[in-house]
Amino acid sequence: MEDEGEPPDNYFTHLVEKDEKILFWFNSDLDEKGFFGRSYLIVTPKRVITYTPSTGYTRWYPLGGIREVRFLDHLGGGEIELVLKDRVVSLIRFSRSKVADFRKAARLLEELVFREVRLENKDIVVERGVSYDKKIDIVVRLFSLLKPYWRIGLVALISSLIAVALGLLPPYLMKILIDEALTKGNIDLLVQLSLYLIAIYLTSTLLGIIRGYSLTLLGEKIVYDLRKRLYRHVQQLSLGFFDRYGSGRLISRISDDTSRIKWFLTWGVQSLIVNTLQTVGIGVIVFSMNPSLAIFALIPAPIILVGIRYYKTRAWRYYHKVWRRWADVNAMLVDTIPGAMIVKSFTRERFETERFTRKLWEVVKATLRTVRLRLQVFPAMGLATSISAVLVWWFGGLRVISGEITLGLLTAFVSYMWQFYGPINILSTLVEPLQSALTSAERIFELLDSEPEIKDSKEAIDLEIKGHIVFRNVYFGYEPYVYVLRNINLEIKPGEVVGIVGPSGSGKTTLIKLLLRFYDPSQGKILIDGVDLRKIKLKSLRRQIGIVQQEPILFSGSIAENIAYGKEDAEPEEIIAAAKAAYAHDFIMKLPAAYDTQVGERGSRLSGGERQRIAIARAIITNPKILILDEATSSVDTITEKQIQAALNNLIRGRTTIVIAHRLSTVKNADKIVVISNGQVVEIGKHEELLERNGLYAKLWRAQFEEEKRALKEKLRVI
Amino acid sequence: MSLREFLGEVRIVDPKDVKIVCDERRNSLKIFIRDEIYYNVLPKKPFPFTRPYFIIFTTRRGEEICVLKDYRGLDKDSIKNLEYMLSKMYYIPLIKDIEKISYSSGTYRWSVLTDRGRREFETRGRRSIVKLSDGRIIVFDIDENVYEIRPWLLDRKSIEYLDLVI
Numbered sequence: 001m002e003d004e005g006e007p008p009d010n011y012f013t014h015l016v017e018k019d020e021k022i023l024f025w026f027n028s029d030l031d032e033k034g035f036f037g038r039s040y041l042i043v044t045p046k047r048v049i050t051y052t053p054s055t056g057y058t059r060w061y062p063l064g065g066i067r068e069v070r071f072l073d074h075l076g077g078g079e080i081e082l083v084l085k086d087r088v089v090s091l092i093r094f095s096r097s098k099v100a101d102f103r104k105a106a107r108l109l110e111e112l113v114f115r116e117v118r119l120e121n122k123d124i125v126v127e128r129g130v131s132y133d134k135k136i137d138i139v140v141r142l143f144s145l146l147k148p149y150w151r152i153g154l155v156a157l158i159s160s161l162i163a164v165a166l167g168l169l170p171p172y173l174m175k176i177l178i179d180e181a182l183t184k185g186n187i188d189l190l191v192q193l194s195l196y197l198i199a200i201y202l203t204s205t206l207l208g209i210i211r212g213y214s215l216t217l218l219g220e221k222i223v224y225d226l227r228k229r230l231y232r233h234v235q236q237l238s239l240g241f242f243d244r245y246g247s248g249r250l251i252s253r254i255s256d257d258t259s260r261i262k263w264f265l266t267w268g269v270q271s272l273i274v275n276t277l278q279t280v281g282i283g284v285i286v287f288s289m290n291p292s293l294a295i296f297a298l299i300p301a302p303i304i305l306v307g308i309r310y311y312k313t314r315a316w317r318y319y320h321k322v323w324r325r326w327a328d329v330n331a332m333l334v335d336t337i338p339g340a341m342i343v344k345s346f347t348r349e350r351f352e353t354e355r356f357t358r359k360l361w362e363v364v365k366a367t368l369r370t371v372r373l374r375l376q377v378f379p380a381m382g383l384a385t386s387i388s389a390v391l392v393w394w395f396g397g398l399r400v401i402s403g404e405i406t407l408g409l410l411t412a413f414v415s416y417m418w419q420f421y422g423p424i425n426i427l428s429t430l431v432e433p434l435q436s437a438l439t440s441a442e443r444i445f446e447l448l449d450s451e452p453e454i455k456d457s458k459e460a461i462d463l464e465i466k467g468h469i470v471f472r473n474v475y476f477g478y479e480p481y482v483y484v485l486r487n488i489n490l491e492i493k494p495g496e497v498v499g500i501v502g503p504s505g506s507g508k509t510t511l512i513k514l515l516l517r518f519y520d521p522s523q524g525k526i527l528i529d530g531v532d533l534r535k536i537k538l539k540s541l542r543r544q545i546g547i548v549q550q551e552p553i554l555f556s557g558s559i560a561e562n563i564a565y566g567k568e569d570a571e572p573e574e575i576i577a578a579a580k581a582a583y584a585h586d587f588i589m590k591l592p593a594a595y596d597t598q599v600g601e602r603g604s605r606l607s608g609g610e611r612q613r614i615a616i617a618r619a620i621i622t623n624p625k626i627l628i629l630d631e632a633t634s635s636v637d638t639i640t641e642k643q644i645q646a647a648l649n650n651l652i653r654g655r656t657t658i659v660i661a662h663r664l665s666t667v668k669n670a671d672k673i674v675v676i677s678n679g680q681v682v683e684i685g686k687h688e689e690l691l692e693r694n695g696l697y698a699k700l701w702r703a704q705f706e707e708e709k710r711a712l713k714e715k716l717r718v719i
Numbered sequence: 720m721s722l723r724e725f726l727g728e729v730r731i732v733d734p735k736d737v738k739i740v741c742d743e744r745r746n747s748l749k750i751f752i753r754d755e756i757y758y759n760v761l762p763k764k765p766f767p768f769t770r771p772y773f774i775i776f777t778t779r780r781g782e783e784i785c786v787l788k789d790y791r792g793l794d795k796d797s798i799k800n801l802e803y804m805l806s807k808m809y810y811i812p813l814i815k816d817i818e819k820i821s822y823s824s825g826t827y828r829w830s831v832l833t834d835r836g837r838r839e840f841e842t843r844g845r846r847s848i849v850k851l852s853d854g855r856i857i858v859f860d861i862d863e864n865v866y867e868i869r870p871w872l873l874d875r876k877s878i879e880y881l882d883l884v885i
């Protein structure tokens with residue numbers, strides 16, 4: 001969180017011997033006593049060192065003596081613990097902000113100690129986003145977004161400038177009107193000036209309309225372009241990017257940040273220019289008309305500036321507070337109205353009513369505070385302006401009487417003065433949104449500049465897949481050297497059904513992600529029908545692999561749309577056939593709107609088993625050559641599982657199929673069962689062979705068998 | 720089974736019967752309960768915010784040994800040893816002064832002084848701040864760090880800042 005200036009390269013040299021190379025280091029935000037500060041974990045080929053610069057605290061342990069590296073998750077922090085020959089020591093502590101770094105540190109340390117991986121320092125560079133040196137770069141790039149629409153932009157700008165100029169004219173005409181027409185009884189001039197004034201107001205109004213519309217048009221077009229570009233770009237990025245970036249952040253880039261940019265490029269910039277010009281313009285006019293009167297006119301300026309600032313800082317606070325109190329009230333409504341049954345069954349009606357009343361009262365209190373604030377500021381500001389206007393009339397009046405200035409000039413002066421404070425008010429509120437728009441722009445450009453890591457190579461081909469899959473010496477880690485898969489060797493023949501089992505977290509899903517080429521292996525290769533995955537067009541590859549996941553994601557839309565997701569031009573009878581194969585047709589037909597039923601957000605209106613079967617239908621309709629079922633039945637009850645199992649059997653026939661299963665009974669009949677543990681293939685064989693071998697599979701099988709037996713017994717006891 | 724039977728499974732011990740020392744070789748605690756000794760023991764707080772003095776002792780593997788309803792009844796040394804371990808496992812700095820809270824697009828940025836030193840952090844969303852019934856406030860930052868606030872210990876300026884977010 002805090003500024004993390006990196007120490008220079010020679011910062012740690014006094015800690016290590018002359019030829020002892022520093023492999024990597026991580027910095028913690030806590031010292032050894034648990035105070036915020038800075039300490040380091042430094043690893044060399046021989047030792048691991050902890051060091052707190054401020055206190056000089058240093059400890060080191062030889063890598064050879066480490067039996068185990070433990071990463072401990074605490075509340076509000078974390079710790080790495082080393083198990084040595086004869087004791088356990090606390091190596092380093094850190095806050096949650098550093099957890100990701102140190103989890104990596106612990107993994108790297110493990111690799112180093114137990115697998116003797118040779119590490120290169122350059123591989124462990126902590127990633128940093130693209131950063132722009134200058135705000136100017138961002139601004140320039142922002143304005144380049146305007147380029148395709150420069151004509152509209154120009155119209156908006158010119159119409160604003162003319163409007164500013166026109167806005168400065170009326171008081172001046174007023175002056176002539178009073179001095180020349182009224183006092184001298186010149187009726188022709190009076191008529192002429194009145195007509196001018198009407199023309200000016202008419203033009204201003206027209207220009208206002210033109211400006212408003214052109215700016216809105218400009219804004220909408222730019223943000224449309226930008227969102228389109230961002231979305232298309234994000235869709236093309238690799239899954240690894242989504243992992244790192246997080247979907248919440250991506251969503252806010254596409255929706256919020258673009259809105260802020262729209263505001264900046266249209267109203268923000270325009271308002272900045274117009275209001276500055278107007279302030280300067282009036283200032284110049286007022287001072288050139290009569291410098292001493294101008295001083296009086298400026299008296300309320302500081303009061304107004306202070307008042308506006310005072311109001312702005314608090315207003316946001318107070319209004320936000322009202323909003324938060326309202327949100328509390330709403331949250332309670334959302335909980336307790338649909339939950340009325342629970343409230344009643346626990347007879348908590350009075351409790352809830354009292355709680356609600358308290359929250360309502362909080363809303364009232366917060367609202368009253370905003371009113372008090374408004375009453376504090378605005379009347380005072382109005383008073384200051386009025387008094388200074390009176391002062392101008394007073395002292396200006398004396399000069400009019402003494403003949404120093406004309407009545408027209410005084411009148412014009414006062415009306416310029418009234419015009420002066422509007423733009424100042426606006427300008428004082430512009431700074432913060434302008435800044436936050438620049439930050440948004442920076443984030444968006446950073447996103448637009450990121451490149452997909454996985455893309456088609458030039459010589460990539462379309463391949464008609466038969467379904468022969470080979471993993472050859474495959475290593476893979478989501479982060480360098482932190483391998484999730486190690487030396488995977490595996491062959492799957494066309495039409496074979498292969499089960500993959502293993503503890504959760506052992507790397508089964510990761511294996512599938514590699515097969516779909518969401519990531520490339522760090523080492524080794526994957527071949528389909530003898531062709532390296534990297535030489536097959538992504539589209540061609542993924543179109544021919546069907547996948548059903550444990551918790552399938554449906555998109556909002558109808559059931560039919562969801563089934564047809566993988567095949568845009570699906571005929572209605574194909575949709576029905578796919579649903580029948582997935583044993584989904586019957587339940588769909590029982591719904592009043594049948595295939596046109598809306599599934600709700602992420603399929604929320606359907607049960608888990610129903611969603612699962614729709615996902616299966618979705619996989620069937622594409623007629624994939626390779627089918628992957630990743631724990632497709634583990635989240636449903638046994639009856640539904642039987643149906644889904646039957647659906648799956650329909651699906652499996654005649655395709656290369658990979659079934660990842662939690663319940664081993666699901667894969668019992670597979671042609672081949674692959675047992676994965678801790679990222680490695682530990683056993684391969686048929687069910688019976690593996691039982692005979694009495695290894696991990698046999699152990700898992702027995703454990704599950706026991707568990708099922710016990711569960712059955714419990715059930716009987718309950719009955 | 721009735722609730723009473725389950726209660727039998729919770730072994731509540733009297734703090735007077737318990738002594739706690741550091742288990743230096745294991746980065747954990749050693750506890751003596753009358754004539755029993757347990758090595759490699761870790762203290763866990765089942766209610767870290769609402770009942771911070773309530774402790775369950777477990778072995779490293781998570782088997783429960785006993786429950787202390789309020790560890791403040793222990794002798795001084797035991798408290799010190801226990802709190803040393805707890806301060807690592809429940810790292811909840813107490814905010815003593817709020818120097819500034821600024822807001823920008825959905826994120827509050829805090830600069831505070833805690834009993835563990837100066838710190839800056841960010842919070843987002845209404846769920847990041849929890850008011851407890853005794854008036855204390857628990858703050859979770861975007862990295863899942865946890866801070867405690869006792870409003871009655873704060874000066875006026877800090878309270879004003881706090882008012883921004885609660």
Ligand SMILES: Nc1ncnc2c1ncn2[C@@H]1O[C@H](COP(=O)(O)OP(=O)(O)O)[C@@H](O)[C@H]1O
Pocket residue numbers: 243478484502503504505506507508509510511
């Ligand atoms: N996107 C990711 N980034 C970093 N680590 C990941 C990611 N996905 C999975 N992992 C880690 O990789 C390991 C294997 O995960 P996974 O393949 O999902 O296991 P399985 O499917 O066997 O349960 C786990 O330790 C998991 O934490």
Ligand SMILES: [Mg+2]
Pocket residue numbers: 508509510630
């Ligand atoms: Mg998985």
